Amino acid sequence: MSNYYNMPKLPTESSPKVEIFVDDKAVMVPGDTNLLEALKAVGIETPHVCYHPYLPVSGNCRQCLVEQEGPRGRMLVIACYTPVAPGMKIYTPASSARVKNARKATQEFMLVNHPLDCPICDKAGECTLQENYMECGQNEGRLRPEYGKNYHGNPAHQFVDSKGQVRGGKHVDIGPRILLDEERCVQCDRCVRFMRSVAGDEQLQLAGRADHTYITTFPGEKLDHEYDLCVTDVCPTGAMTAKYFRFQKRVWLLSHTPTISMDDSLGANIWIDHADGKIYRVMPRCNPEVNRSWLSNTSRMAFQNFNKNRLPAIGGISVMKDAIASASGKIALVAGGECTIEDLAALRMLKETLGDRAEIFAGTLKVKSEPDGIAKSGDPMANRAGFKLLGLPDDNLYDLAQHVSDYSVVVCVNNDIIGEGNKSMDAIEKIPTRIVLSAFNDETASKATLAFGIKHWSEVQGTMVNSLNILQKLNAAPTAPDAELKPAYEVLSELAGKPFTCAYDAFKKAAEYAPALAGLAYDTIKSTGLHLEGGNA
Amino acid sequence: MDIIESKSWVEWLITIAKFAFCFVPVLYILLLIPMERRGAGFMQDRQGPNRSYIKVPYFGRIRLLGYVQNMCDGTKLFFKEMFAPKGASKFLYYVAPAIPFAIVFLSPCVIPWFGPMVFEWGGKVVTISGSILDSDVGILLLFGFSSLSAYGAVLAGWASKSKYSYLGSLRTSAMTISYEVCQGLSMMGLLVLAGSFSLTDIVSWQEHHVWGIVAQPVAFFCFLIATIAETGRAPFDVAEGEPELVAGYHTEYGAMQFGLFYMGEYSHICISSFLVATLFLGGYSVPFVTTETMQAHMGGSLAILCWVLAFLALAFLHMMHRYSKKLAASRQSNKNVILQEYKLYKLVGWVAALVFIAAGVASWMFYTPEMAHTAAGVNTIGTALGTAAIHLLVLVVKSVMFCWVWIWVRWTLPRFRYDHVMNLGWKIILNIAILNLVVTAVVAKLLGGN
Amino acid sequence: MARVIKQKPMTIIERLYIFEAMRGLWTTLKHAARGLFRYEELPTISYPEGQPEVRNSYRAKHRLMLRPDGTPRCVACGMCAAACPAHCIFIEATQSDDPRIEKRVMRFDIDHLVCVFCGLCAEACPVDALRMDTKQIVFEHRKREDFVAHLADLTDWDPKDYPEDAQSQMAPGGTKNAEARKVWGMEVK
Numbered sequence A: 001m002s003n004y005y006n007m008p009k010l011p012t013e014s015s016p017k018v019e020i021f022v023d024d025k026a027v028m029v030p031g032d033t034n035l036l037e038a039l040k041a042v043g044i045e046t047p048h049v050c051y052h053p054y055l056p057v058s059g060n061c062r063q064c065l066v067e068q069e070g071p072r073g074r075m076l077v078i079a080c081y082t083p084v085a086p087g088m089k090i091y092t093p094a095s096s097a098r099v100k101n102a103r104k105a106t107q108e109f110m111l112v113n114h115p116l117d118c119p120i121c122d123k124a125g126e127c128t129l130q131e132n133y134m135e136c137g138q139n140e141g142r143l144r145p146e147y148g149k150n151y152h153g154n155p156a157h158q159f160v161d162s163k164g165q166v167r168g169g170k171h172v173d174i175g176p177r178i179l180l181d182e183e184r185c186v187q188c189d190r191c192v193r194f195m196r197s198v199a200g201d202e203q204l205q206l207a208g209r210a211d212h213t214y215i216t217t218f219p220g221e222k223l224d225h226e227y228d229l230c231v232t233d234v235c236p237t238g239a240m241t242a243k244y245f246r247f248q249k250r251v252w253l254l255s256h257t258p259t260i261s262m263d264d265s266l267g268a269n270i271w272i273d274h275a276d277g278k279i280y281r282v283m284p285r286c287n288p289e290v291n292r293s294w295l296s297n298t299s300r301m302a303f304q305n306f307n308k309n310r311l312p313a314i315g316g317i318s319v320m321k322d323a324i325a326s327a328s329g330k331i332a333l334v335a336g337g338e339c340t341i342e343d344l345a346a347l348r349m350l351k352e353t354l355g356d357r358a359e360i361f362a363g364t365l366k367v368k369s370e371p372d373g374i375a376k377s378g379d380p381m382a383n384r385a386g387f388k389l390l391g392l393p394d395d396n397l398y399d400l401a402q403h404v405s406d407y408s409v410v411v412c413v414n415n416d417i418i419g420e421g422n423k424s425m426d427a428i429e430k431i432p433t434r435i436v437l438s439a440f441n442d443e444t445a446s447k448a449t450l451a452f453g454i455k456h457w458s459e460v461q462g463t464m465v466n467s468l469n470i471l472q473k474l475n476a477a478p479t480a481p482d483a484e485l486k487p488a489y490e491v492l493s494e495l496a497g498k499p500f501t502c503a504y505d506a507f508k509k510a511a512e513y514a515p516a517l518a519g520l521a522y523d524t525i526k527s528t529g530l531h532l533e534g535g536n537a
Numbered sequence B: 001m002d003i004i005e006s007k008s009w010v011e012w013l014i015t016i017a018k019f020a021f022c023f024v025p026v027l028y029i030l031l032l033i034p035m036e037r038r039g040a041g042f043m044q045d046r047q048g049p050n051r052s053y054i055k056v057p058y059f060g061r062i063r064l065l066g067y068v069q070n071m072c073d074g075t076k077l078f079f080k081e082m083f084a085p086k087g088a089s090k091f092l093y094y095v096a097p098a099i100p101f102a103i104v105f106l107s108p109c110v111i112p113w114f115g116p117m118v119f120e121w122g123g124k125v126v127t128i129s130g131s132i133l134d135s136d137v138g139i140l141l142l143f144g145f146s147s148l149s150a151y152g153a154v155l156a157g158w159a160s161k162s163k164y165s166y167l168g169s170l171r172t173s174a175m176t177i178s179y180e181v182c183q184g185l186s187m188m189g190l191l192v193l194a195g196s197f198s199l200t201d202i203v204s205w206q207e208h209h210v211w212g213i214v215a216q217p218v219a220f221f222c223f224l225i226a227t228i229a230e231t232g233r234a235p236f237d238v239a240e241g242e243p244e245l246v247a248g249y250h251t252e253y254g255a256m257q258f259g260l261f262y263m264g265e266y267s268h269i270c271i272s273s274f275l276v277a278t279l280f281l282g283g284y285s286v287p288f289v290t291t292e293t294m295q296a297h298m299g300g301s302l303a304i305l306c307w308v309l310a311f312l313a314l315a316f317l318h319m320m321h322r323y324s325k326k327l328a329a330s331r332q333s334n335k336n337v338i339l340q341e342y343k344l345y346k347l348v349g350w351v352a353a354l355v356f357i358a359a360g361v362a363s364w365m366f367y368t369p370e371m372a373h374t375a376a377g378v379n380t381i382g383t384a385l386g387t388a389a390i391h392l393l394v395l396v397v398k399s400v401m402f403c404w405v406w407i408w409v410r411w412t413l414p415r416f417r418y419d420h421v422m423n424l425g426w427k428i429i430l431n432i433a434i435l436n437l438v439v440t441a442v443v444a445k446l447l448g449g450n
Numbered sequence C: 001m002a003r004v005i006k007q008k009p010m011t012i013i014e015r016l017y018i019f020e021a022m023r024g025l026w027t028t029l030k031h032a033a034r035g036l037f038r039y040e041e042l043p044t045i046s047y048p049e050g051q052p053e054v055r056n057s058y059r060a061k062h063r064l065m066l067r068p069d070g071t072p073r074c075v076a077c078g079m080c081a082a083a084c085p086a087h088c089i090f091i092e093a094t095q096s097d098d099p100r101i102e103k104r105v106m107r108f109d110i111d112h113l114v115c116v117f118c119g120l121c122a123e124a125c126p127v128d129a130l131r132m133d134t135k136q137i138v139f140e141h142r143k144r145e146d147f148v149a150h151l152a153d154l155t156d157w158d159p160k161d162y163p164e165d166a167q168s169q170m171a172p173g174g175t176k177n178a179e180a181r182k183v184w185g186m187e188v189k
Helices: A035-041 A097-112 A128-137 A190-198 A230-234 A297-305 A317-325 A341-357 A384-389 A397-402 A423-430 A488-496 A503-513 B009-043 B064-079 B090-095 B098-110 B138-159 B163-194 B199-208 B217-231 B255-280 B291-296 B298-329 B335-366 B381-410 B418-447 C012-016 C018-037 C079-083 C120-124 C177-183
Strands: A017-022 A025-030 A065-070 A073-078 A089-091 A158-160 A166-168 A178-180 A204-207 A214-217 A240-242 A255-260 A269-275 A278-284 A330-335 A358-362 A407-413 A433-438 A450-453 A462-465 A470-474 B054-056 B060-062 B117-121 B124-128 C089-095 C103-111
Touching: A025 A035, A065 A097, A073 A097, A097 A128, A190 A204, A190 A230, A230 A240, A230 A278, A255 A470, A269 A297, A278 A297, A317 A407, A317 A433, A317 A450, A317 A488, A330 A341, A330 A397, A341 A358, A341 A384, A341 A407, A341 A462, A341 A488, A341 A503, A358 A397, A384 A462, A397 A423, A407 A488, A433 A488, A462 A503, A488 A503, B009 B064, B009 B098, B009 B117, B009 B124, B009 B255, B009 B381, B009 C018, B060 B335, B064 B255, B090 B098, B090 B138, B098 B138, B098 B255, B117 B381, B138 B163, B138 B199, B138 B255, B163 B199, B163 B217, B163 B255, B163 B418, B199 B255, B217 B255, B217 B381, B217 B418, B255 B381, B291 B298, B291 B381, B298 B335, B298 B381, B381 C018, C012 C018, C079 C089, C079 C120
Parallel strands: A017 A089, A330 A358, A330 A407, A407 A433, A433 A450
Antiparallel strands: A017 A025, A065 A073, A065 A089, A158 A166, A178 A240, A204 A214, A255 A269, A269 A278, A462 A470, B054 B060, B117 B124, C089 C103
16 A cells, blocks of 8 residues: 655665765765765765655656756755765755756746745744745745746636635645645655655545646545644644644744653654644654654644643642542542653552552553554553553553452543443442542543642653663653643652652653663753563553 | 101101112012023023913913913912921021011112102192102112111021021021122222212203213123122022032022022022112113203103104013914914913003003103193193103113023133132222222322312 | 043133123023914923924834725734834734735734834835834823723824825725725735
8 A cells, every 4th residue: 555665765764875075075974875865875965845754756846956967067956865875976055056056946937837825824933845945045025926827737716816826725625634835845755755655545636737737636525534733743834734734824833842642552742732822733753663753643733731620730639639538448549641641650669669559550441442553552542652561550440440349449540431421330330439630520530539730740840761772862842731730640659658759750750660770860861752671562 | 747747748758668778689589580491591591480370361370471480489489388497596587587578678779760840839849759758878889778687598508407598598698798798899989980989869860961881881890790690690609509518598488488598599690780880880860861851851751762662562562472473383282372372462552562652652742841831841640640651661671681691600701619709709809899999099089070 | 441531621711701691691582582472482391281293203102004905914924023122012812704814913912111113114025014103102091001002002093194195095985095005915827
């Protein structure tokens, strides 16, 4: 199904080094990759539009031109589709005016009929065209004003504007989540390649030829795929824009927090883009081993509920302590998949404090599906590997349901056991004291005797282990609706009587339980995560 | 009752009426305050205070060219509470402001307001002096009086029990002493020329010879500077330097006590300018015309006087007209109110102009030589009074000119440092004055021989 | 980078002071004479009643230009807010009902208490929507909140106040509104 025949080979740490000559200077570059990546590895950025490291090379934009010394003299070649060969001689704009002019001309052609939409374009500020213009273009407009812009794409969408210019293709509704602006499209066909090669569902196509080319779906069909919002990421211009983010915020006003999406055990790396304490969007964060540059719509759109239906912060920890202390029967500690390593360390500490009376249950009742090979493992329990690492059970909720009568107190952390639609869990309600620590006022919380608001995973510092056994770091986005909210590990450690003052305390405690974490600090975990020993969990 | 019968009733009337001149400095205060405030404004391209008004039927809001503002300020000062600072010497504190103000009424006594009136009444030739007290040592008396005003400052500073006031009064006394020496010495040359201490004699010497400013230009400058310094005005206002001494000796004074100091300062200016005008600008004498010539053509003289006044009224009307035109063309929102107010000024201007023209014509046509002089060639009382009026007016014009110099200098020159003031007084002006006296004495002896 | 400025030594004339004082007196006398005899030529204006002449280039209170149909020209691109050194412009955008205009401004607030009137916002505007040519130099309000100009305040201006400005005349009520309306609008082929 997938078409990987000309996927770019990306350099790795084990790539062989070869010597090439860039601007007559000898440099050592990775030898098994294309020129564009090789130059990037030695710090020379090459402007490009159609090239994407995780998409098949198409080479249609001609923006990444460099000069190569060949048998027939110096020729212009595209860096993205030229493999590195030892001893090759390359000339960049630093030494070659020809390359500079060629790139400039390419840039100029690309912008001839590109509308001046930057003020209203959501891509403005992170637009590849804008970056390339500043880097290698900066052309004076040479178009005679009476010609203006001429849009020759989809004839059905053409119109003449008040200045007499032929325009067209504005805000075409191409799917439930995507708006297409055909006029802004530069026909790089990244989106087409994404849908074909990565999503595996060829819903987009280029129609027409030459400057009549435009992006379209099959007649009568819409762009609708679990990964369709990724086309807005790969789109170098503002042609593909997400409806949910349309006109919400100018991108330069957003702050970015790198964190991990905790709704899947693959733990897709994400950026949380927020401003003024509000999350505006979630973007995939490139991690070559985990989710590459992709993110599923579910993970991406989940943020819309992060600040809704939240439990308020109540400073009633002593009440909770009393309830646990006065328990006549056994105590069930139920943890959910969104718990970080730190939360689990605090939970295990609580269990050890309470002794044999307490027992830990964990797991999810949601349906587990197969990995889709893009950015989802299909396991809704995000930190399942972390449970295993800390020696906690990860799938024993049914045990609790069968033995509810033994328990007088249940402390449920980040686990909406009742709300997940499994009837067998309604038995939990028979336990007289039901304490719920949850970010949301979900069904479990509403049926609890004591419900305490805690911070959501997007607002906490922590770590998780994903299904590839990579330890990944979550960072706290400053988007908590209430400054009084505390992370789960703080509440749990207070219940245990040995409060953690910061996440790192909890992480050190986790290292006591899990030898694999020993000697680690947050600083040693790279943004792309840290491989734990032991292969796939 | 010999003393009463020695003079006729007209003589008595005029002699007693002359005491009204004691109030001239007080009237001058009313003139000087608006002159200073609006003059300062004009120099700085401002308009000066011009907002307060009185409501008058038909004409609306009358501001009297900004004069109402001063009335308001005076009223305010008058009705403010008077108080003394804790620890002040109460009696001296309250008495001190009265001293400079009381001097005001003494100083005008020796100034010759007009030439000696000589006229025939009841078959006798009567002579009445131009000053209230025609003393032979008039100028010394005048210096004595004006020096007294320093007591006010000294007492005020001492009685206030404030360091600022005390330092201010010390400076005042030091400066008054220094500059009185300069003042006296610089004037000596003129006295040598005139040969008399009597102000009347000095004026008549100038009238018949040459004005003091021409005869003694160096003395004039020295005297002017010394007099400005003695009044304690900028640039010599070291006694009340705001950055160092707050307001000097009257720091602790408010309400009308302060007002008395304020008025005392202005009347001091008035007296000083009368003195300068008298000593160096020929006093009451009309330029280029002797009193005898004027009296010989009394009708014409009065007519010219009236027409000069009429010309001034017409010039005022012209300026009023020009300004109204500009105002009417402007977009100022209250212009109609102002134009209505100007109608009153224009009315007054027209009336004054017409009256003065008519008076001029009348005196030209009907004041015949027969009316002016008796057969024996002695003046009639009308001529004598007319001469006195012209003299008085001329003196007033000259003194107002010098009052303007006070204001002008104050708003132009920056103040001197205290040591500079002392240097200027003792090392420069005093030496120049002495040199001037020596040279004058030698030259006078060689040329005049008297 | 210290720079030593050498003062010119005073000449003997200047050191005598009296002549320099005379020069100063002459200057003030000229001004005083102008005030007295040419009162109407004083540069001072009687302020609240007389208003100063404001130049076209004066950076006064802001206004938002209008399209011929009366909607604000602003497309909420945020360039003004990005250019603003005082961070006093707050913009929220929304989808436009008009199919010809994709993006329209929903909230446009300028806090004039924070504004420094540098004019960078008007410079930055790519669609010539924000201008500072109202010549309105006086701000007087009762409350701090009133100093925040909202969209309604910024678009509330009269084309009659800008007779020379062709762009302003295209707004509703302007002399060129009728012809601008004809041109305005994208007729689909």
